[in-house]
Amino acid sequence: MDNRLQYQFGNIDIYLFDQLLKGTYAGCHKVLDVGCGGGRNVFYLLQNEFEVHGIDPNPEAIDAVRGLAAQLAPQAPADRFKVAYAEDLPYPDASFDLVISSAVLHFAKGHDHFDAMLRSMWRVLKRGGFFFARLASSMGIEPLIEHLGHGRYLLPDGSERYLVDQDMLLQYTLELGAYLHEPIKTTNVQNLRCMTTWCMQKL
Known part of the structure; x- marks a missing residue:
């Protein structure tokens, strides 16, 4: 079995992979992965001359992504990954130039928390920079979810x-004064979700 794609991209989010294939982020240099976990979405970036930074509230996740970075980009300072x-x-x-938020925003405790997270990420993005988010939504399962209050729902899963x-x-x-470069x-x-x-x- 040919594992070259796995070695190159790791377990990257398929929709982030799609943007990389399209060349959307070719002009980006400095990248922040918000909620980076163990580094699944920065595997490729670390190996390809991006200046990668990441935050996560879990210290164990930051230890893991620092270990990954030490293997793939040993020249990169460990303090680019922080508990935050x-x-x-x-x-x-x-x-x-690029802010990644994969499976983070749907952990908001309510409307105010969601707004604070989003605007914090938007604040650190340069003009002309890109924002990539994957998050849970109600679209397509509206009759199947139960509203718990403050924008939080119980899902069928x-x-x-x-x-x-x-x-x-x-x-x-x-x-936010933004442009949807993808529908x-x-x-x-x-x-289920x-x-x-x-x-x-x-812009």
């Missing part, structure tokens, strides 16, 4: 998530 929260990013305004819908994402896109896309996983891809450029 999405709503309180420890970076100056307009620091990054038994999980509790903060859910967005298309109108909400389009309103934020307008408020909003949603994957329905057998009516829906995951939406939200790709913006900061």
Whole structure:
């Protein structure tokens, strides 16, 4: 079996992989992965001359991604990966060409928390930079979810998530002064949950 793709890209989110294949981020240099976990979405970036940074609230995840970076980009300083929260990013305004937020925003505790996380990520993005988000949504499973309050829902798979819908994402896109460089896309996983891809450029 040919494992070259696995060696090159690791276990990257397939929709982030799609953007890389399209060359969307070819002009990006400095990248922040918010909620980086063990580094599944930075495997390729670390090996290809991107300046990769990451935050996660879990210290064990940061230890893991630092270990991965030490293997794939030994010249990169370990302190590029920090224990921090999405709503309180420890970076100056307009620091990054690309901000990745994969499976993070749907852990918001409510509307205010979601707004704080999103605007924090947007703050550190440069003008002309790109924002990639994958997050749970209600799109396509509206009759199957139970509202628990403050934008959080019980999903058919038994999980509790903060859910967005298309109108909400389009309103934020307008408020942030952004451009949707890809249409909003949603994957329905057998009516158990829906995951939406939200790709913006900061104008």
